Amino acid sequence: MNFTSRLAVLVAAVVCAPAASALTLADALRAMEAHNPDLRAAALELRGVQGDALTAALRPEAELALGTSKYSAQQGLGPGGPQHKRLDSTLGVGWTWERGGKRALRMRQADALLATAGLEVLDSRRQQQVAVQEAYFGLKAAQERAAIAEDNRRSSREQLAAADRQVAVGALAPVDRARLAVDDLAVADAARDAALDLGDARHALALLMGRDAGDALSADDAWPQVDSDGGRRAIDPQQRSDLRAARARLEAAEAGVALARSERHRDIQLGIEAEREPGDISGVTWGVSMTVPLGGASRARGAIQRAQADRDGAALALQHLHRQARAEMDQLQAALVAAQARRQAYEGAQGDSARRAVEGMELAFRRGAASLTDLLDARRSWRDFEAALIDARAGHAIALARWRAATTVVEGEIR
Template sequence: MSRSLLICLALLATGPASLRAAEPLQELGLAQAEALWLAHNREVRLAREGVQAAQADSLTAAQVPNPQFSLSTSSINPRSGIGAGSLGQKRVDSVLRLDQVIERGDKRELRQQVAGAALEAAGQGLAEVQRQSRFQLRVTYWDLRLAQERRQVAEESGELYRRSVKAAEMRLKVGDVAGADVSRLRIEAGRAENEARAAQADLERARQSLAYLIGKESEAASLRAAEPWPRSEGEVVTARRPELENRADVLAARARVKAAEAARELARAARSRDVTVGVQFEHFPPGDASPNNTYGVSLSVPLFLRHAYEGEIARAEAELLAARTQEEQVRALALGEVAQAESLLGAARERRQRLEDGLLAEAERVASASEYAYGRGALGLLDLLDARRTLRAVRLDAAILRAEYAKALAAWQAVLGQ
């Protein structure tokens, strides 16, 4: 009876509630994991919210200063009071004033340029976060796949030793095997049990790591990586290197340079004096020799007597230099990442093929022959234990090399932006 059928029968026997509890994410393919990551990953969500904040900054940058309205009264005599009658008959001076700041030096346009470049950088930053986080997801997924295989190898080895101990104890009763050999088998069985427990702990950690990335921490215990190892044969690593100019991190760095350039021009534009224009209406109390109602206008400009924004301009210049240096750094790191990913992928594929082309099959053949010979008394216990250790080590090496190749392939795909 297949494992899948046994699972289905067990679920049906325990009722609908148990069926609902076991349903989520029992078998998780890589594509399904990436879909959950894209929908629930917190780092990606934070980057999206950063883009929304940059969009709001663009709206703010396009705003012009609001006019300012003021109402004031003066000439209030505390002895005689404000007098009787309507508001217009009171013995007070009333002033209604409206002021408007007129920006000069293209400040609004420069603010929009800064905000637009910052929005572009935030968008490319989101793409870069997705690129790196997707790579982390794939690495974590293959780590889970490796942990599953390590646990499987450890459990199978432990089961084999348990059967061997039982068989040896039966043979000991009839004097067919030495007591020292039974003790050796028990020691090996205990070591295999410890390895199985360690492998189970590694598996739980791998599940928790993947569950965090896909936002399913409460279902971590049910996660199982079902994607087969990527095949190495027939896959040719292209010699063409990706266009670095189109990488998200390079585009984001370039956008930050544009924003810094616009910010420098905006700092310089602060030397263009903004003009504040005001108009007012003034109402005088009745009985005054002058007319009751008068109008006025005003014009004010700042005087650069203490400073002329030298500090702001110097800081903007320094930030521009830093942005350009960061762009150079990002380009250099991207170029090194391409070379490193290509080298690691080629080396990982060669090591995997070397193992799978003969070493694994040879170790399995030797172990099978040793089991057969030992069962018929033609092979000593030490030779059998050596064959078992060799097979276990080769199987673990095979799983590790497959995982290394899968992660190297994920790194190369991340370099390509896939």
């Protein structure tokens, strides 16, 4: 049985016990999209922005005014029915005429903010997908470490039991048996640490999926294959969701500047009024009114300055994010190439041959053809190799996930 087959058997037998819940990466991503708390919070924020867009499209509502005057405390309301009372009653309706294109600018700003919120949901989903893949392959690595650590612990106990029999017949010195016991303690500690790491990895993935932290998850997918091109792909960073969101935020800030400047145009309130005075032979009389705020254009200066500062800040953030995206892609590309080279180096190190060499050293020690020091050194080197191989595979899987997420363009917007 080769090294890969042996490792698969160990993982299935030791880690993936019946209590564990088998899980593919696709299942984990689907669960994340349905139950991830960060994505749900982003969706709620999007709903709020959608409500703001509806509010921005509203025109000023008409106002109803009802009033009465000329009430005398000495003479009271007077005799007769309501139409004979000594009151001057008025009923009016007023409308606000928005000038300067305020409603259109509000809608433009709201649409840009809505586009921003939708793109931020997409970018949040992209980031959570990376986090799930990192946690998933972290769990897979923890499973393999736990399986190997358990196998090493079992093998060490068998060796210690054999040493006890050799000491009993005088074939092994007690001091050598003590050295084996110390090594057995170290192997047992490593197995306990690996089990704890496995629990932590399960909890991390469960939280990202919106599941209970106590769920015994098991990552069943194989390690991703090594691409011959190193994962290279052509992409225009401008099409990434985070950069598109930054551009939409800048557009909203520019609309905010135009909206602040529109406050220089005074809104006018127009009204129509019906007045009834019992003593007036004309009965009900009609009138119109117009209300214009007083003050100069300087009253909007503060709002304009605030809006301009927000616009300049959005432009600066977009410029910085663009440079950051370029640098991030270069760094992720280099990290992927290095991770791929490291994995290929360890996988090409003939792990099966190294394992057989350790087993041969153990056999030689039992027959007295090798020293205890040689055996312990061989075991330690083999354990280091196993851990490094798992780290190399996990590092490549995570580097590949990060690179793909950074070079993935999500079309459209969420509305």
